[in-house]
Each structure stands twice: as C-alpha cells, then as structure tokens.
Amino acid sequence: MRYIVILLFCVLMQNATAQFKNPAKGLKVSTNGHLLEYSDGSPFFWMGDTAWELFHRLDDKETDFYL
Numbered sequence: 001m002r003y004i005v006i007l008l009f010c011v012l013m014q015n016a017t018a019q020f021k022n023p024a025k026g027l028k029v030s031t032n033g034h035l036l037e038y039s040d041g042s043p044f045f046w047m048g049d050t051a052w053e054l055f056h057r058l059d060d061k062e063t064d065f066y067l
Helices: 002-018 060-066
Strands: 027-029 036-038
Touching: none
Parallel strands: none
Antiparallel strands: 027 036
C-alpha cells in the first residue's frame, strides 16, 4: 500500500510541475563567467540553502524550528 501512495504522489507532483513554465529557459552564463543572466542581460537571482549544520550541531528542538 505504501508504494502505491508514493507512486501516486510522484505522478501527481509531475503533473503539477509540468503546468509551470520553465523558469530557467533563456538563462545563460554572463560574460565574466560568474553570474547567471537572462538572454536580455538582466540578472537572474538564485538563492539556495544547505543544512549541513543540521546533522551534527542542532538538537531536536532546533531541528524542528529549522524545518
């Protein structure tokens, strides 16, 4: 039963994300090689987060707060 639920979830998520346009379309590396920009030259803002400290520095309460 668990596998059916996981499979159904994956199919639904694929269909949901297929409805959105590809935001990366038209992106290119800037001439200096350090940035991403749209084909018209406007900057592309990229923000990411990693949780490396989650594994070895945070306790359960801090982990729940972060997540």
